[in-house]
Amino acid sequence: MRTSLTRRTGLLASVCAATLFTTTLFTTTLGLIATAAAQSSIKIGYAISRTGPNTGGAAVTTIPNYELWVKEVNATGGIKLGDKRVPIEVVQYDDRSNAEEAVRALERLINQDKVDFILPPWGTGLNLAVGPTLNREGYPHIASTAVTDRAPELAKRWPNSFWLLGTSADAAKSLVELLTKLRDEKQIGDTVAMVSIADGFGIDLSAAGRKALMDAKFKLAYDKTYPIGSQDLAPLINEVKTLNPDVFIAFSYPPDTLAITEQARIAGLNPKVFYTGVGTAFPLYRQRFGKNIEGVMGIGGWSGDSPAIKDYLARHKASAANGAEPDRWASAVTYAGLQMLQQAIEKVGKVDRAAVIKELQTGTFDTVIGKVKLENNMPTRYWWVGQWQDGEFYGISPAGNDGARKAIVPKPAWVTQ
């Protein structure tokens, strides 16, 4: 009697806990409808992760940019349609980091709220999930926080979709190009230790990285994955330390990017090249490690010296809660995507989604990341490797990009805090 009841209780507990992760018990939404005059506005909708595992990314990269853009556009009177400006009216929901919920929210935005345009969700997974819906309904889909090797294929299949952040194969290739160049210049040797998170991003990037490293004849001394949610990566780092590699690469997510850096500092793992994944470009990284960030490489980067970026940084800080800074990778790209949408709408001069899609495919746009002209629905230039230099995360690879800095190698020693 007692045992069977306890077992049932345990089951209930696990069902409830699982519900926390996935299902749709709560259908409450954060409907924030700005007041605006009835006919004379452009309705823009989005579903974004306000809760759930994606919150950390969305809160840094996406939400502050959406809010900044809407605020700025409305301050100038709105989006220019013909010879008058109409303000943006926002409808937004919480997708709870859940693919089904994201699709449902978009369907609601389209069918019930009848929004004119839709802004993308945060992250690769959710952008892939909402792709078919946006394609079917003919809405432009400017995916500015998705890194996927399928981007070129998806851009063909869904001509309304634009993949501003590129492919993981490119990311790995660009990193290995940089390493090859450093090796040719005799700045580093050829032993590499690589760790990656056993989740979409880490799997894709480590697969591409492994191949690129092998092709470039690097010695892969250590190549291991770790599960998502690992709370202590000390064993990994200690192991890598004994191998004393020239290059350390971690394709990691924000919490583990911080944990790996912390442990490397504690264990005294200080290879000539120290590269970590998502989160390295976050302002939190600088705040957390202070002077120790000097010379750390990571995914992303931006042209920190460009006046447009400096101006964007200042405006972002002034607008965001607590003066938060943007991250140095997808934030500026996200904002550029919004500028592209606005310029495309203004060029078309009316709410004609098909024409706006056409304009996005063919037009040239003036954005915070410079002039953008898409080819096959993707930009031609990306920042793939950045490095913290003097408190700013500058893009260093591909070296041909405007504003590319020279890499600081070897990485300076960790300083004690």
Add this chain to the structure above:
Amino acid sequence: MANAILTGLMLGGMYALTAMGLTLQYGVARIMNLSYGEFLIAAAFASHWLFTGWALSPFVGLAFVVPAAFVINLVIYKVLLTPLVRRAKTRDALEVDSILATFGLTFIVQGLMLSVFGGAYYSYSFLAYPVNFLGEIVAANRLAALSVAIVIGIVLYLALTKTRAGTAVRAVAVDPIAAQLVAIDVPRTSALTFALGGALVAAAGVLVSTFLTFNASSGVVYTMKALIIVVMGGVGNIMGCLIAGLLLGVSEALVSAFVDPGLTLAVNFALFLTVLLVKPAGLFGRATR
């Protein structure tokens, strides 16, 4: 090898620390608190706020956060959970009700944290320097967490086994009806134990926040881990909790160092399953009659 075992002990100490509160709340007060992890994160936020806003060391912060958590948990028990305790016909019915109630509480606490702190990741640097411990280099903050876990574990164990009040708590854990017959104030003991569990999880949250990155949504991870450790160690058994936590930590570290870091989760659950198959009531749990 020594290094792997040491890192394993550190990790295990952290696991045990984060699970001790739940073993009290679940084992004695019979509240299967699903919002447990949220309270841990709330304490982490409180510590972050005290540290960055007031420059208060987390160890000083403990002096504020832990009593506050005790009071808050006492109020929650009195206001929210006592009605459930009153109407529950059996302890098992109470478990089911408490799961549902605290599941709801999860959303409230998480929502409050989201509205105050937003969804971004938080992290700060405290005692983040290497120290030499038994010939190995370890992080001072993790060592501190391990020491506190061991101290709390031992103090609680002694308090529960050697004092009159502790004996009363154990009596309630074993049989609340019979406990009343020997003049133990069961409702009061349950309430205080629940609040004590809340205070413990707050202490864990403060200590964990010195080395882990967290955001408003990361509570559920801790609830799950704590649940595994509590069940594995034997519900309501502090020593079992400590041993189970250390066991998980050491096995994870050994597998990570000698087999493959990708298998740490697998070994976690394999160990859990083995314990459940061999001793269904947990390592230190007594089989129920």
